[in-house]
Amino acid sequence: MRILYIDIDTLRAGHLGCAGYHRNTTPNIDALAAEGVRFSNVYASDVPCLPSRTALITGMFGIRNGVANHGGMAADLRPQGAERSFFSGIAANSWASRFYWSGYHTASISSFPFRHSATWWNSGFMESMNLMRGFGGERADQVLPGALRWLNDNAAQEDWFLHVHLWDPHTPYNTPEEYGNPFEDDPAPAWHTEEVRAHNWPLAGPHSAQEPWGFKPDEWGPPPPRHPWNLSNMDEVKQTFDGYDTGIRYADDAVGTLLNMLADHGVLDDTAILVSSDHGEAFGELGVYADHQGADEATCHIPSVLRWPGIEPQVHEGLLYHLDMGATVVDLAGIDIPLGWDGRSVAEDVRTGNHSGRDYLVLSQGAWSVQRGVRWGDHLYLRTWHDGYHAAWNEEMLFDIAADPHETTDLADQSPSVLAEGQDQLLSWTDDQMTRSYSPVDPLKIVLAEGGPFHCKGHLPEYLERLEATDRSDAAAILRQRHPVDPTSTGLSGIPKDVLESLGVDD
Incomplete structure (x- = not known):
């Protein structure tokens, strides 16, 4: 052939x-x-x-x-x-x-x-x-x-x-x-x-x-x-x-x-x-x-x-x-x-x-944000551990992809049972994969432990200034709260302790 x-x-x-x-x-x-x-x-x-x-x-x-x-x-x-x-x-x-x-x-x-x-x-x-x-x-x-x-x-x-x-x-x-x-x-x-x-x-x-x-x-x-x-x-x-x-x-x-x-x-x-x-x-x-x-x-x-x-x-x-x-x-x-x-x-x-x-499918991103998605039926569930400096991204989001393929309406607060289904599928999949992995640590945890996704590291201080200069101070305030320190090299600084704990990473 x-x-x-x-x-x-x-x-x-x-x-x-x-x-x-x-x-x-x-x-x-x-x-x-x-x-x-x-x-x-x-x-x-x-x-x-x-x-x-x-x-x-x-x-x-x-x-x-x-x-x-x-x-x-x-x-x-x-x-x-x-x-x-x-x-x-x-x-x-x-x-x-x-x-x-x-x-x-x-x-x-x-x-x-x-x-x-x-x-x-x-x-x-x-x-x-x-x-x-x-x-x-x-x-x-x-x-x-x-x-x-x-x-x-x-x-x-x-x-x-x-x-x-x-x-x-x-x-x-x-x-x-x-x-x-x-x-x-x-x-x-x-x-x-x-x-x-x-x-x-x-x-x-x-x-x-x-x-x-x-x-x-x-x-x-x-x-x-x-x-x-x-x-x-x-x-x-x-x-x-x-x-x-x-x-x-x-x-x-x-x-x-x-x-x-x-x-x-x-x-x-x-x-x-x-x-x-x-x-x-x-x-x-x-x-x-x-x-x-x-x-x-x-x-x-x-x-x-x-x-x-x-x-x-x-x-x-x-x-x-x-x-x-x-x-x-x-x-x-x-x-x-x-x-x-x-x-x-x-x-x-x-x-x-x-x-x-x-x-269902589980989808992973670690270069611009730290996020996993679960795609099943009509829905997409997103779990975000690092927002990639997108202040509008919530920790959990849910979309009806059949009716809303361009992800304009977050249904996380409106559909708790569907949200729970996505959560359960992600947890089950992650546990199963880790029993078969070459690495004892989920690589997304490594991304967080090193300071966040590669394409974001070092950009936050200057970007916060730009947000404030372009009438986006509210977004800047959200990012300051989520990322108190912008990691420019390695280490855990800048990653909220509760986020690290949720992934099993010790500060």
Whole structure:
């Protein structure tokens, strides 16, 4: 079997045409979906970039493999310990290794291992190629030459697995200016009204409406044309959506180019193709714009389209982790799934059309906030231990995702029985995972013990001044109360004692 995995960074599930989006963002992916399986409810178990791909390649939740952050101890795999054999269990049983041991020629074209010092991504890839120098800032036109060269040399061969990583929807939206704006005449999504913008405008937090670049408008220098200084009006809201969607369309063009190369070699119909992502992107949800900071619907819900020769076109609506997609691809290829994986195959589902899914999912974020979500039925429960300096985030939040997919109305006070259900599921899941973990400590506890999520450390003093200078003193007061000291390096300072105690961390 030939297998092509197209990994489009920061691709939000709802912004594909085949998912009902009103813009023509993904004609090539839509064509694949029409011939294959569109999994409509796939969620990344751990976000953002580093935790998500680490979970995928290891087949294990972050609470077990230890990776939950973008820095500190929880940005590295936990040692396997005394049970580690000549080959580590993680390396020997990685997603790519399953294909390598089965005789496949395995290759990855991605700057991800360089960007995040994630050498473990390479486990099982015979060729691991960082042919770009953008560290995640490269465009599709800079990725394609290496990918096309590899396909030109190998496409006609049997039994290969190729991973191609495209970054175009990731901020900053830097699609070449000459590409234009395919959506200039298309309105922004109807759900993001002026009422939504006005509600979000006074909110605090990195990548908020007044700071969509981080903790201040110019944190990374002057914005490119597709990413405004702030969202002070609806024209700037549209500009933000346009920049993101143009990045998606640019990546989709690259998908078409890769498919054409397979067709040129006469193997397109015989090649399995998976298109998916590492996480989504918020555009106003929980007050976040152009980033991925929660364990919520906007950040964790990702697209997954799988066209597999012999599998009938269908839409699979069951709740699944992205780890389940990895297990499904392995299973469809006739390869055994390791016993230690958390991913479960739904190969039988897509063969028979009798769809099922998980009863509930637990989602984790540790790089921008410290938060876990439980997604089940119509609902999403969020438990927050570090708010990432979003003053409007409550310790517990509850949303009806079916009726309110953009998380505008917190139902925690109105639905105590549903809230309790989410609490119980989170507690049960956490207890179960810790009995199977390589680490004796939940990695989110490590993030808190080191002073909080990587992307927030050191920013609070200056940000409090900015909040007060921009008529957001109330938010500044809340953050001062929650975070008496901003941790700039390591240690427990700045984390409330009751929060630490609730996680079992001693001050």
